[in-house]
Amino acid sequence: xxxxxxxxxxxxxxxxxxxxxxxxxxxxxxxxxxxxxxxxxxxxxxxxxxxxxxxxxxxxxxxxxxxxxxxxxxxxxxxxxxxxxxxxxxxxxxxxxxxxxxxxxxxxxxxxxxxxxxxxxxxxxxxxxxxxxxxxxxxxxxxxxxxxxxxxxxxxxxxxxxxxxxxxxxxxxxxxxxxxxxxxxxxxxxxxxxxxxxxxxxxxxxxxxxxxxxxxxxxxxx
Numbered sequence: 244x245x246x247x248x249x250x251x252x253x254x255x256x257x258x259x260x261x262x263x264x265x266x267x268x269x270x271x272x273x274x275x276x277x278x279x280x281x282x283x284x285x286x287x288x289x290x291x292x293x294x295x296x297x298x299x300x301x302x303x304x305x306x307x308x309x310x311x312x313x314x315x316x317x318x319x320x321x322x323x324x325x326x327x328x329x330x331x332x333x334x335x336x337x338x339x340x341x342x343x344x345x346x347x348x349x350x351x352x353x354x355x356x357x358x359x360x361x362x363x364x365x366x367x368x369x370x371x372x373x374x375x376x377x378x379x380x381x382x383x384x385x386x387x388x389x390x391x392x393x394x395x396x397x398x399x400x401x402x403x404x405x406x407x408x409x410x411x412x413x414x415x416x417x418x419x420x421x422x423x424x425x426x427x428x429x430x431x432x433x434x435x436x437x438x439x440x441x442x443x444x445x446x447x448x449x450x451x452x453x454x455x456x457x458x459x460x461x462x463x464x465x
Contacts, residue, residue: 246441253370253438257321260366264325265297265332267363270356272296272333273342274349277417279425280404281377287410297334301326307376314383319373326376353417357424365432371440 271278278286281303288299304326311318343349368374374382384395408414 249438249441253372256366256436256438257324257370257372260363260368260370261324261328262332263359263363264367265329266336267356267360268300268329269333269336269340270352270359271417271421272337272413273340274353274356274417275342275413276349276353277415277419277421278413279418279421280400280407282407283412283414283418284403284407284410285412287407287412290411295334296337297330297332299330300333301330304330304376307380310380311376311383314380314387316379316383316386318376318379321367321370321372322374322376322379324372325367353420357421357428361425361428361432362436364429365436369433369437371438 268282271282272286282300285299285303286296288294288303289296292299294302308318308322308326340352343352373379380399381392381396384390385392404414404418
C-alpha cells in the first residue's frame with residue numbers, strides 16, 4: 244500500500260510541477276523585465292520565426308535532449324514529459340496573462356513567477372522521474388568528459404544568452420535577478436518536496452542488553 248501511495252504522489256508531483264513550471268515561465272515572459280538564458284534564446288527564436296514561444300520551448304528542449312545521445316545519457320519519463328508539456332502550458336497561460344503597464348506590477352509578476360518556478364522545480368525534480376533536458380546536458384558533459392559542471396553551465400548559458408539577445412530575446416535586470424536567486428530558492432524547495440526513496444528494512448537486529456538502540460539518519464541529496 245505504501246509503495247502505491249508513493250507512486251501516486253510521484254506522478255502527481257511530476258504533472259503538477261510541469262504544469263506550474265509552464266505557468267511560471269509565462270509569468271516571467273509577461274513581466275518583460277528579463278529572462279533566464281534559455282528563455283531568452285527561445286524568445287529570440289519566437290521573434291525571428293513568428294512561432295509561438297511555447298513551440299520554441301518544445302523545439303529547443305527536443306534539440307537539447309538529442310544532445311544527450313553522444314553523451315550517453317538516458318532520459319527518464321519526467322525528462323521527456325518536461326520537453327513535451329511545458330511549452331503548451333506556456334502558450335495557454337500567455338493567452339490569459341498580459342504584461343502590466345506599471346513597472347512595479349511587472350516586477351510583482353516577475354517575482355511571483357520566480358517563486359512559482361522554484362516550487363515547480365522542486366515538485367518535478369523531487370518526483371524522481373529524471374532531470375530536465377538542460378540539467379542532464381550539464382551532468383552528461385561532466386560525466387563524459389570530466390568537465391566541471393559550473394564551467395559547462397556557464398559556457399553554455401552565456402552562449403545561448405548571447406545568441407538569444409542577438410535574436411531579439413529580452414535581457415534585463417530580471418535576467419540578473421534570476422541568475423542570483425533561482426539557485427538558493429530551489430535549494431530550499433527541492434529538499435522539502437523530494438519524494439523519499441522506498442525503504443526496505445532488512446532483518447531486525449538483536450536488541451542490545453544494555454544501553455539505548457542506535458539509529459541512523461539519512462540525508463537527502465539536493
